[in-house]
Amino acid sequence: MRAATSAGSVSQDPADLTAARADRSGWPSPAPPAVVVRAAGVDDVCAVLRLAHEYRVPVVPRGAGTGLAGGAVAGPGELVLSLERMNRIRELSPADMIAVVEPGVRAAELDQAAAAHGLRYAPDPASLDISTLGGNIATNAGGLRCAKYGVTREAVLGLDVVLPGGELLRTGRRTVKGVTGYDLTALLVGSEGTLGVVVAAALRLQPIPPGQPATIAAYFRDAHAAAAAAGAVLAAGVTPALLELLDARFLAALDAWRGTDLRARGQALLLAQTDGAGAAADADRLAAAIREHATVVEISTDPASADELLAARRLALPAIERLGRPLIEDVAVPRSRLADMVEAIARIGERHDVVVATLAHAADGNLHPIFVVDPAEAVAGTGIGGAELDATAGDPGAPQVPEAVWRAADEVFTTALEMGGTLTGEHGVGLLKRRWVAAELGDGSVDLQRRLRAVFDPRGILNRGKVLPDPANTAAV
Amino acid sequence: MRAATSAGSVSQDPADLTAARADRSGWPSPAPPAVVVRAAGVDDVCAVLRLAHEYRVPVVPRGAGTGLAGGAVAGPGELVLSLERMNRIRELSPADMIAVVEPGVRAAELDQAAAAHGLRYAPDPASLDISTLGGNIATNAGGLRCAKYGVTREAVLGLDVVLPGGELLRTGRRTVKGVTGYDLTALLVGSEGTLGVVVAAALRLQPIPPGQPATIAAYFRDAHAAAAAAGAVLAAGVTPALLELLDARFLAALDAWRGTDLRARGQALLLAQTDGAGAAADADRLAAAIREHATVVEISTDPASADELLAARRLALPAIERLGRPLIEDVAVPRSRLADMVEAIARIGERHDVVVATLAHAADGNLHPIFVVDPAEAVAGTGIGGAELDATAGDPGAPQVPEAVWRAADEVFTTALEMGGTLTGEHGVGLLKRRWVAAELGDGSVDLQRRLRAVFDPRGILNRGKVLPDPANTAAV
Numbered sequence: 001m002r003a004a005t006s007a008g009s010v011s012q013d014p015a016d017l018t019a020a021r022a023d024r025s026g027w028p029s030p031a032p033p034a035v036v037v038r039a040a041g042v043d044d045v046c047a048v049l050r051l052a053h054e055y056r057v058p059v060v061p062r063g064a065g066t067g068l069a070g071g072a073v074a075g076p077g078e079l080v081l082s083l084e085r086m087n088r089i090r091e092l093s094p095a096d097m098i099a100v101v102e103p104g105v106r107a108a109e110l111d112q113a114a115a116a117h118g119l120r121y122a123p124d125p126a127s128l129d130i131s132t133l134g135g136n137i138a139t140n141a142g143g144l145r146c147a148k149y150g151v152t153r154e155a156v157l158g159l160d161v162v163l164p165g166g167e168l169l170r171t172g173r174r175t176v177k178g179v180t181g182y183d184l185t186a187l188l189v190g191s192e193g194t195l196g197v198v199v200a201a202a203l204r205l206q207p208i209p210p211g212q213p214a215t216i217a218a219y220f221r222d223a224h225a226a227a228a229a230a231g232a233v234l235a236a237g238v239t240p241a242l243l244e245l246l247d248a249r250f251l252a253a254l255d256a257w258r259g260t261d262l263r264a265r266g267q268a269l270l271l272a273q274t275d276g277a278g279a280a281a282d283a284d285r286l287a288a289a290i291r292e293h294a295t296v297v298e299i300s301t302d303p304a305s306a307d308e309l310l311a312a313r314r315l316a317l318p319a320i321e322r323l324g325r326p327l328i329e330d331v332a333v334p335r336s337r338l339a340d341m342v343e344a345i346a347r348i349g350e351r352h353d354v355v356v357a358t359l360a361h362a363a364d365g366n367l368h369p370i371f372v373v374d375p376a377e378a379v380a381g382t383g384i385g386g387a388e389l390d391a392t393a394g395d396p397g398a399p400q401v402p403e404a405v406w407r408a409a410d411e412v413f414t415t416a417l418e419m420g421g422t423l424t425g426e427h428g429v430g431l432l433k434r435r436w437v438a439a440e441l442g443d444g445s446v447d448l449q450r451r452l453r454a455v456f457d458p459r460g461i462l463n464r465g466k467v468l469p470d471p472a473n474t475a476a477v
Numbered sequence: 478m479r480a481a482t483s484a485g486s487v488s489q490d491p492a493d494l495t496a497a498r499a500d501r502s503g504w505p506s507p508a509p510p511a512v513v514v515r516a517a518g519v520d521d522v523c524a525v526l527r528l529a530h531e532y533r534v535p536v537v538p539r540g541a542g543t544g545l546a547g548g549a550v551a552g553p554g555e556l557v558l559s560l561e562r563m564n565r566i567r568e569l570s571p572a573d574m575i576a577v578v579e580p581g582v583r584a585a586e587l588d589q590a591a592a593a594h595g596l597r598y599a600p601d602p603a604s605l606d607i608s609t610l611g612g613n614i615a616t617n618a619g620g621l622r623c624a625k626y627g628v629t630r631e632a633v634l635g636l637d638v639v640l641p642g643g644e645l646l647r648t649g650r651r652t653v654k655g656v657t658g659y660d661l662t663a664l665l666v667g668s669e670g671t672l673g674v675v676v677a678a679a680l681r682l683q684p685i686p687p688g689q690p691a692t693i694a695a696y697f698r699d700a701h702a703a704a705a706a707a708g709a710v711l712a713a714g715v716t717p718a719l720l721e722l723l724d725a726r727f728l729a730a731l732d733a734w735r736g737t738d739l740r741a742r743g744q745a746l747l748l749a750q751t752d753g754a755g756a757a758a759d760a761d762r763l764a765a766a767i768r769e770h771a772t773v774v775e776i777s778t779d780p781a782s783a784d785e786l787l788a789a790r791r792l793a794l795p796a797i798e799r800l801g802r803p804l805i806e807d808v809a810v811p812r813s814r815l816a817d818m819v820e821a822i823a824r825i826g827e828r829h830d831v832v833v834a835t836l837a838h839a840a841d842g843n844l845h846p847i848f849v850v851d852p853a854e855a856v857a858g859t860g861i862g863g864a865e866l867d868a869t870a871g872d873p874g875a876p877q878v879p880e881a882v883w884r885a886a887d888e889v890f891t892t893a894l895e896m897g898g899t900l901t902g903e904h905g906v907g908l909l910k911r912r913w914v915a916a917e918l919g920d921g922s923v924d925l926q927r928r929l930r931a932v933f934d935p936r937g938i939l940n941r942g943k944v945l946p947d948p949a950n951t952a953a954v
Binding site: 093094095096097098118139140142146147150151153154167168169170171173174175176177178179180181182183184186187189190191195206207208209210231234235237238239276277278279281282285332333334335336361364365366420421422423424425426427428429433437440441442444445446448449451452453455456467468 | 623683754905919926944
């Protein structure tokens with residue numbers, strides 16, 4: 001393997017191996033992988049996948065390791081293929097309004113490079129400073145402004161992908177439209193590294209909206225009223241560039257940390273932004289739609305005070321992290337069920353006596369219930385998924401999620417599905433959610449998806465045991 | 478088969494069989510199919526596909542037959558599965574901003590039903606009054622406003638699809654976001670009826686933009702200058718709701734038909750619309766961007782005069798049809814190559830001495846070169862694809878495209894591919910373009926796509942010989 005990856009590097013350094021056990025979900029694999037290969041270019045990726053296919057070596061593709069579902073977590077016997085060093089913006093064409101990037105580029109880096117030309121990369125996951133575009137593509141990452149400007153899938157025009165065996169597949173194109181053949185690009189986006197390894201992507205750029213955005217902060221007596229107000233915004237025909245909901249738990253954490261008194265204004269916060277040439281007029285319509293639901297409404301059209309309003313959103317997660325280890329969940333429901341789901345999450349938290357704070361991309365019906373685990377409770381346990389999830393994984397050194405949190409999470413997922421929703425709006429299935437996948441998709445679809453996966457990866461070497469609940473594969477991790 | 482489709486109907490009426498030979502490409506199959514089955518519901522579709530799979534009967538799914546690439550054209554020995562009678566809007570939920578429709582519903586019907594709630598269905602192919610949503614989904618139809626509001630793929634949240642064998646597959650969901658498993662919905666959109674038969678679709682609705690749109694008509698010394706102006710619009714950061722380019726040939730046809738004198742203003746026309754709360758401000762920026770390129774610029778913000786400006790676009794195709802039979806082509810190029818492609822098409826027309834008029838969705842780089850065939854030249858010939866395309870197809874009754882037109886079309890496709898473009902932006906491959914597919918996708922991708930197709934349709938009964946250049950299948954048509 002060393003000879004085949006002369007420009008890259010091969011490491012069995014214990015620090016590298018240990019790092020590859022974990023991602024930002026906080027739940028490491030039971031034991032370190034065998035080796036970490038850092039690809040320096042496409043040839044390295046081809047060489048690794050040719051040999052891995054030949055010798056049936058399980059491969060875990062990995063970017064910055066910031067995933068929240070265990071999708072890039074590697075375990076015993078696995079080869080970690082790191083794409084972080086492939087971090088060049090190969091091309092940025094203002095005339096075509098596209099960029100061609102390697103997978104290790106960060107979304108924020110691309111966005112900054114595009115800004116020099118009055119353009120931007122629209123998808124803005126909260127991790128945009130730290131996650132790689134390869135990872136964003138693998139999970140079909142969303143973000144704050146995606147309700148108006150689209151998720152990652154809508155931004156990816158074409159991909160260069162190395163398949164198991166080492167063959168390079170080119171999908172899609174440099175054009176905005178195109179329907180020749182099947183949409184392999186869309187099939188690969190969100191496939192969590194199970195079908196092939198992305199080595200380059202042609203990404204669509206969009207113009208930066210003109211003028212100053214208008215920012216609105218509105219407070220409500222409870223999260224249910226805030227969710228109802230979000231529905232009123234959409235019903236009024238306004239498509240906000242951003243519509244974020246924070247519940248009382250977040251406001252309390254912010255107040256406790258920063259000495260503010262947000263809860264004097266209400267027990268839930270809705271932050272909205274409108275943008276473009278009609279920003280001010282849209283903000284007026286938005287404010288009119290929510291006013292009857294709100295306790296306090298604040299509007300800003302200058303950057304400094306807007307930034308102050310948005311601080312609550314930016315600091316929400318750090319504020320919660322001061323209370324304990326956050327387990328960031330991710331479900332989505334039909335828009336009309338947002339208020340019901342907000343309420344259901346609170347009730348589930350109470351019933352299981354676990355701390356859960358809810359943040360939502362309210363225009364999408366995408367909720368992030370965040371379970372806060374007291375570090376004292378996160379005792380030595382069974383690693384990813386807990387004993388209940390995967391009895392084959394056993395490592396006494398890994399931290400354990402308290403059983404009550406797992407039971408509460410299980411109820412959150414089940415409730416989202418009952419409301420016609422989904423297990424994951426933008427984080428992916430990875431390892432942590434595979435248990436519920438069949439309940440959402442149905443056995444027939446899971447079986448079909450397994451067969452499609454086998455077309456790309458007949459020997460099952462890529463991200464084995466991730467995404468689909470395949471009993472034959474899960475034991476390997 | 479009759480017993481299995483009690484609610485539907487089975488026809489061998491020669492008029493029905495003959496109708497199913499053709500679509501709007503104007504080039505019928507060499508001989509009529511065996512039978513037309515009109516499904517009245519999901520059970521009929523399941524029954525037909527169960528039997529067809531069992532007895533290996535080739536099936537051609539069909540909506541309104543308005544396709545432009547032969548995708549719904551049926552030939553000898555084939556069973557036509559018509560979805561036109563499945564034309565109910567099953568549900569329209571303003572709160573969820575979605576509709577659930579059967580495949581036979583027209584886009585315009587859905588749009589009108591949504592309008593009652595201040596919503597609309599964004600994709601607006603020129604055929605929206607006559608084509609079915611099933612067909613729009615099969616081709617991933619675009620339209621005039623898709624550069625701003627998305628193509629069909631972006632509007633489809635979930636599908637109910639019957640697979641060969643009769644099994645019902647549910648894909649996607651009712652939520653705006655969702656990443657559980659592979660994106661089968663996106664894989665099925667644009668698959669031209671080769672993977673399964675869509676029996677229901679959950680479609681995203683969008684708010685109707687507030688206020689009056691602003692409409693701009695700008696004339697230019699030639700189409701090259703108009704295309705350059707379109708580039709200037711995008712470079713100025715304006716995303717128009719509509720940006721249509723008509724060349725001199727169209728203006729001449731309109732002048733000749735309607736007694737106007739459009740060519741006194743210029744030799745090419747760019748029609749633009751901006752919409753939403755910032756429509757007027759965006760129109761000003763758009764006008765400023767194009768003014769230096771233009772000979773005349775007209776702006777309207779009232780519906781009546783806007784309608785007058787847009788009449789040129791609405792009447793463009795009828796005007797051309799008065800000159801002969803139009804062969805409507807469809808290529809897309811990277812945005813920076815729009816002007817080059819407009820010029821290349823004109824040169825190719827001159828070189829082959831064929832009449833070609835060009836219409837473009839200029840914000841997308843999507844061009845429709847329209848070859849005008851003198852009815853006198855469209856003599857008895859070989860049916861779809863011409864003798865050169867498929868020597869096995871031979872029917873003396875079908876009209877023939879003059880060889881010069883085929884040679885010119887071949888050059889148009891090759892030139893688009895050389896510019897980094899695609900064979901088809903929104904019409905699909907069908908039968909007419911399969912010859913060039915491997916040149917765009919590469920043999921490796923074609924092979925992979927064949928294997929994916931076989932996962933859905935192992936016996937190859939669905940729309941056999943369409944989309945992919947499969948020598949083993951083409952002989953059947």
